[in-house]
Amino acid sequence: MTDDRSPLSRLSDQRVEYGARGEVAAGTDPFTFFSQWYAEAQAEIREPNAMLLATASDSGPDARIVLLKGVDPAGFTFFTNYTSAKGLQIAADARVALVLPWHDMHRQVRVQGIATRTSAAVSDEYFAARPRGAQVGARASHQSQPVDSRAAMHAAFDRVEAEFADAEVPRPEQWGGYTVAPHRIEFWQGQANRFHDRFVYESADRPAALDDAAAWTVARLDP
Numbered sequence: 001m002t003d004d005r006s007p008l009s010r011l012s013d014q015r016v017e018y019g020a021r022g023e024v025a026a027g028t029d030p031f032t033f034f035s036q037w038y039a040e041a042q043a044e045i046r047e048p049n050a051m052l053l054a055t056a057s058d059s060g061p062d063a064r065i066v067l068l069k070g071v072d073p074a075g076f077t078f079f080t081n082y083t084s085a086k087g088l089q090i091a092a093d094a095r096v097a098l099v100l101p102w103h104d105m106h107r108q109v110r111v112q113g114i115a116t117r118t119s120a121a122v123s124d125e126y127f128a129a130r131p132r133g134a135q136v137g138a139r140a141s142h143q144s145q146p147v148d149s150r151a152a153m154h155a156a157f158d159r160v161e162a163e164f165a166d167a168e169v170p171r172p173e174q175w176g177g178y179t180v181a182p183h184r185i186e187f188w189q190g191q192a193n194r195f196h197d198r199f200v201y202e203s204a205d206r207p208a209a210l211d212d213a214a215a216w217t218v219a220r221l222d223p
């Protein structure tokens with residue numbers, strides 16, 4: 001049991017009412033819709049590119065936050081370690097889901113699609129643009145593997161620093177991007193009385209270019 005002073009008590013009393021932003025209409029292609037919403041999120045949300053990435057594989061569902069680093073009509077791109085848990089899960093089953101949780105705007109965007117690795121050239125270009133410390137960290141980390149201690153992590157970091165002391169840090173070959181090509185994308189706007197606006201774009205289960213209006217059907221969903 002939690003006592004009354006615990007932050008975990010009375011969770012059921014916590015209630016935020018939505019609806020101040022007014023109603024939302026569909027009508028444009030999903031790329032235009034997403035671009036408009038992203039621009040608005042950029043102005044209001046602290047880290048609007050933080051998104052949930054859900055994976056599925058034989059070991060069951062899994063989910064974690066990653067950073068959206070690019071969007072174009074082909075899809076949504078993030079970067080990670082290909083030998084991490086998520087990398088192995090995507091290798092086993094490339095179907096993934098993304099959620100952009102823009103709580104403070106009472107909005108979320110949900111994406112279902114297929115993840116494929118970005119080209120080495122795209123991964124190289126993004127890796128080269130990261131701060132040097134993050135490059136060193138990426139080389140020093142076997143992401144998602146057990147490590148003995150913080151000291152062992154620092155020793156691995158220092159070894160990489162020493163190895164490339166006077167040189168650029170090259171992208172490790174197991175680090176790179178994925179682009180999620182969507183076949184379903186839903187825009188959710190919270191409304192009063194939990195009577196929200198939901199618009200879902202679907203492309204017949206096949207990934208389609210987000211700006212190809214003819215490839216998508218749009219439906220309003222009950223909240």
Ligand SMILES: Cc1cc2nc3c(=O)[nH]c(=O)nc-3n(C[C@H](O)[C@H](O)[C@H](O)COP(=O)(O)O)c2cc1C
Pocket residue numbers: 047050062063064065066067068078079080081084085086087143144
């Ligand atoms: C705000 C935020 C952003 C993150 N961005 C990334 C990212 O872009 N790439 C990444 O590999 N991990 C990122 N992480 C760490 C992941 O959530 C996760 O801990 C890590 O990738 C290992 O996941 P896995 O074991 O499921 O592969 C981020 C975490 C947070 C909280």
Ligand SMILES: Cc1ncc(COP(=O)(O)O)c(CN)c1O
Pocket residue numbers: 067079080130134
């Ligand atoms: C382990 C890891 N890898 C990659 C990233 C992406 O960050 P960056 O903006 O440095 O590419 C993050 C962001 N939190 C991270 O935690």
